[in-house]
Amino acid sequence: MAEQNAASVFDSTDEIAWCPGCGNFPILKSLKQALFDLGKQPDQVLIASGIGQAAKLPHYIKVNGFNGLHGRALPPAIAAKIVNPGLTVLVNTGDGDSYGEGGNHFLHNIRRNVDITHLVHNNQIYGLTKGQASPTTDLGQVTGVQTLGNIDQPLDPVLMAIAVGASFVARGFAGEPEHLTELIKAAIEHKGYALLDILQPCVSFNKVNTYDWYRERVYRLGDDYDRTSWQQAMAKAAEWGSKIPIGILYQIDKPTFADRLTWLKNSPHLVDRQWEPKDAEHFMQELD
């Protein structure tokens, strides 16, 4: 067998429809590299997404894909993981998709703690629909809909995730792809729901949060940072403005959804369940 690299294993033949220079390209590359480094095989990985520019990602990588509805990437992803824990399940989708239309699933899946990885391509804008404010757009930013400037206070997704009880919360930046690769690997290896919010410049519609804008602000969390302290993580996560921390903000051990499905402990995965209609016949007894 010829020597393999991330590209040869995970490359898709589909033409990429993103704009040249889009921050999604380095994210895609880091993702492939992370999967490769972890020794994942395409047929053992599932990426779910919603609708948006980021959400097109499942077409641009050779793994199983479920490109569903706008805002609805998480529900199919967690269900797939529940019925087949053998799959490595990721969600790659946009900030509008994850925090806007999909906000309720974001909130409640933190509580479920299913062992999946949620990568949010956070370009602080609705890219595919041509540039309206997303939940992470800064106050005052002018768009075709927010013609007098955005008036809704932006959401800090990492802060919210930590507050609601996520067991892994990190922030990455498309402009630091090697660092990002490491974060993606850590997120995938984390047992439980892992949120990785990725700062992703949109070169076409977000003229405020550019590569330069981010570069001037992001800094990596140091080795001395204690990612297991909730209080400290809350404080760090709240940092946004002239300085923006990237790295793993918070990580703890916590029972996952699967851990709590105690009645399935010693039985095969649902996808491998053996079942005959007759197996249910005895339930008629209680109807006698």
Next chain:
Amino acid sequence: MAEQNAASVFDSTDEIAWCPGCGNFPILKSLKQALFDLGKQPDQVLIASGIGQAAKLPHYIKVNGFNGLHGRALPPAIAAKIVNPGLTVLVNTGDGDSYGEGGNHFLHNIRRNVDITHLVHNNQIYGLTKGQASPTTDLGQVTGVQTLGNIDQPLDPVLMAIAVGASFVARGFAGEPEHLTELIKAAIEHKGYALLDILQPCVSFNKVNTYDWYRERVYRLGDDYDRTSWQQAMAKAAEWGSKIPIGILYQIDKPTFADRLTWLKNSPHLVDRQWEPKDAEHFMQELD
């Protein structure tokens, strides 16, 4: 005019369908008292609700009411306030309604900061549908659907609200109605979105979180408590278990949605807007 009290001003003729002993009764009473104390008139108050036991409240009080869809109390409430800022707008509805089905509106209306009061009758259960787990039900609690115990980590709504940026967050208890009245008054008087989560025993379906259970745990925040400190509020809000603080956990001044609608500053409320079709005629010029 005969002397007025809360009952005579706000009493509804509709028969109350709640169970005897339900924690909703004292909440209703405190609410009427609060409105009375603040000198509100029935026709100047609007209460919106979703569907559930708590959500029946608009029928049991004489004020304007919009008893809408399950989970959808907030959107009509904020819209009504936006178009008619002269109304005192409240939402009275359940924990399932507010945090479950309605989670996305909860999240995003914190960001909008419209000047309304959100009273959540939090009985940690779905009452009307006969006792399934709500987002605030404790781990392990057994119900007709969670037959092997609830496995989703409960949401701490006050913590989340503070984290996401609410400007007024409080917790009350149906078992302390005078205190509750004061909290409701403070919430109504607060300028901006005010969340008041009210611990409300459900005597029919929640056999865990009973009046006694709450009484053993709740304590009032002291006068020395600094409700303007975000860090401290986060820590307080996270307290849940053997001790549960009630009172105003967090309150700050923040521009409201209306403050940010700068272009409406010197014009009449939308509900009083004067408009003729001809007023739009000049927009044809740019189509020439």
Next chain:
Amino acid sequence: MDYNVLVGGAAGQGVDTLAKLLEQILKKNNFEIFSNKDYMSRVRGGHNFTQIRFGESPLYSQRDDLDLVIALDMTTVNNHRARLSTSGKLLGDVSLRPELDADGIWLPLKQTAKALGSPLLEGTVAAGAALKLFALQLASAEPVLESIFQAAIRASNHQALEAGFNMVESVFPTLEPVNEHRIMLNGNQAIGLGALAAGCCFYAAYPMTPSTGIMNYLAAKMAETKIVVEQAEDEIAAINMALGASYAGVRSMTGTSGGGFSLMVEALGLAGITETPLVIAEIQRPGPATGLPTRTEQGDLKFVISAAQGEFPRMVIALRNPQDAFYQTARAFNLAEQFQIPVILLGDQYVGDYYQTIPPYDFSKITIERHLSTEATKPYRRYALTESGISPRLVPGRCAGEIVLADSDEHTEFGHITESATVRNAMVRKRLQKLKLLEAEVEEPWFFGQSEPEVLLVAWGSTAGPVREAVETMRQAGISVGALVFGDVYPFPSRSLKQQAATAKHIINVEQNATGQLAALMRDETLIACTESVLKYDGRAMSGGYIVSRVKEVL
């Protein structure tokens, strides 16, 4: 020959327990039973009642006139005494005795209950009296007390039953018990059991009356069957979770009522374009919006048939009774996987909640046909255009080296987003072609009564039982009448309708709604117009008797 008992009181007074006790005892006595509940959307107070009809031969519907009313409150006395048949009796605590009462049976129920330790025993005392009135054996209640009451309160209930039993004399002539084996259940349980039999192992839903019974049934069996029943944060999550599970390779299902189904509409289209099998139970209640949450209606037929933007194949099966509900649920899973489509099981509060005795299900009739591929032509094309019209479906991760890509955009055979007009045309045709294939699967409606009748009733779903009884009554009265009751409603089976309608002078649609939705569907599908309508939309299920009188009115 059959008897009709009504048990009524306020929510929280124990109407449910009393009804259950009576039903179970009657079941142990081997009678045929039909029992339906009328309850309000509240937990305490108000007025709830259950009508228990039992007899010697199969019962298909409630009956309007009553043989016995057991009243736990005055509202029950007032609301229902007029419905008593000439030999009918009213049973209640002495405190309820109306001023001018001739033949009521007024017993010290409350006092006896209190003496035995709890006012809650009142119902059991009344049940004991009822047993005696119908000349049943006290012993026949033994196993029921065992199964219904926890050990701590079993003895006192036993005493209460006996005390009531000894208070009265038998009044009603005895009935002949049935010889065949019967099970008793409601439609929601039947759906749940059908799903279990069919190998469903993932059920995601959000509680909504009157569909919650399905979730309760399955949730109670989780540990034993090793399945997952997950309460979703909302109905949107529920259906998208069910789709994810199905995509990942298991049989999955969701259930709700009309309001929740509204929220599932977008994902119904997702099932359509991604060709992901899915079974959805929609248990109707009266709308619009919140409507009457605990009551019944057939108001969502046109809605579920045309729900979601765009055009894609689906199948809609209306459930006609608990017998039907079980087999149709199992069939739905096979059809969903064979054609890779969403299949909607359309029930309503009536068929979901009424209890009926029926012959045990024949599990050997249930098959699990997954229609999954295990090998693929490489590279695998999820949406391959095949001669059969169906693309091979792989389970992700179960075919080495091949990946499965599902897409909600219009897509190529590989599942990649496309903008090609040619591919679009091919994919639209491929999907809609399945409607043609489905036509071969569609089952003709049930037919009751006289063939080529003068009066043809057309109905669908849960009114099957009442319509059947109505037809029998009318035939006995010499009317030339027959009825078609549709189960499969979409794609619409039109053969029998065309046949029977050809000679009918009157074609009357009998529907539990206000606009006649089946009639509209018939016009669209067959150009056959009904001549008259019997419609009911007050949220209360029509009985056979109601249909007879309304048909006579409109004729």
Next chain:
Amino acid sequence: MDYNVLVGGAAGQGVDTLAKLLEQILKKNNFEIFSNKDYMSRVRGGHNFTQIRFGESPLYSQRDDLDLVIALDMTTVNNHRARLSTSGKLLGDVSLRPELDADGIWLPLKQTAKALGSPLLEGTVAAGAALKLFALQLASAEPVLESIFQAAIRASNHQALEAGFNMVESVFPTLEPVNEHRIMLNGNQAIGLGALAAGCCFYAAYPMTPSTGIMNYLAAKMAETKIVVEQAEDEIAAINMALGASYAGVRSMTGTSGGGFSLMVEALGLAGITETPLVIAEIQRPGPATGLPTRTEQGDLKFVISAAQGEFPRMVIALRNPQDAFYQTARAFNLAEQFQIPVILLGDQYVGDYYQTIPPYDFSKITIERHLSTEATKPYRRYALTESGISPRLVPGRCAGEIVLADSDEHTEFGHITESATVRNAMVRKRLQKLKLLEAEVEEPWFFGQSEPEVLLVAWGSTAGPVREAVETMRQAGISVGALVFGDVYPFPSRSLKQQAATAKHIINVEQNATGQLAALMRDETLIACTESVLKYDGRAMSGGYIVSRVKEVL
């Protein structure tokens, strides 16, 4: 006489700017214009094009054969050169010149642009050349450059235009300009302007192609008109916000496409049962689910007519062109408030996005009829059963001492939750009665062509223009043909259809979908069945020419 120009290139190459420049210049030259865009769901790359048709008399549709193709890339050359008419010309940069090219016009566009300082000027150079080809005056472009380009780049664009102008000689015979005043806009703008005229002051929506144009239009006018345009967190919030605003007393509206409408379904029923006026624009795109986001289809007709559980009145108006869209939007607000119902404006990407010159709107024809009460019989009953069938509607807080209670459950006249069968029946009848009242308001379809024709085309909404052109073409060819184009589709106006269908030998439904949804509605409503169908469902709008050829095929 008219010309047909196609401008094509990849997204991001400036196709849009070039098209806009040409359109505006042609507008300034007082031609009639019909211009439609074909674009992909991506921001850069791919293949987008705009077809600009201009002429001496009104144009109702795009034309398939081209007089000039302006190619910014090779794909444009390859995809469209076959569509050139015999005298047609291909215009592009020299680098695009195909090997075997006879009569293309290959100019140093890129080189000129670069010389003038920016490759982005290529389109303007091409536009200049096009001006000359059609023998227009360079000066006529002056005000357009002014309005389109910011000061910084205005001069260079001017030079570019002039350079292109001087590169070629006139080729096409000059056209006669139109004398009357014209405005040019697309359907989405027309809806927005109609809403403003009608006094709408609250618009809540979530972005969704192809409906976002409405929101963009209104958002740009917020400050000047003192209104609120709010982007909701999702479509469920959007419609519930719009309902809250309407309840509170203002005219409000929401807009979306099919996917978002799916999420609004439950609240549609809420509007129905609470009797809250609401205007909803549903701008269709091809489904199911995400489908083809930037393309067109008429796939949601049956869906919007029967969306939501339960039964309640609504009105559905299909928009036929920008002229119609404006007046119908204003009318929708009046109907919504008169009958206290949701009114759905059903458009599609085609009518939403194509630009057309039309006579200026007559604002004196627009009236604002609020139908609000200011006094109440006390105590006020929101859902009073009145003789007219409509309950008096108060604005909360605007009638001293009286309160307004809206309820999604079945309710009493006061708006309180009820379980009464009698009240339920009365309320169902009260609501459905409005459908009868609406029948008096419903407008018959437009009719084009020969009355009592042999060939009757039936169509609805956006195909009005193409159908009109098709009818004209066929009549010139001596065919006895007429067409009914429905605007109001629900309640369904059947009078003209019955009249025209009586004598027609062929009744052909012309629809931009795959299943023939209007034909199904006609069968249901009138028992009239179409004999043949012309359907298109590849996401590309049909032209008049397309209809002619397909009709000839099926005849």
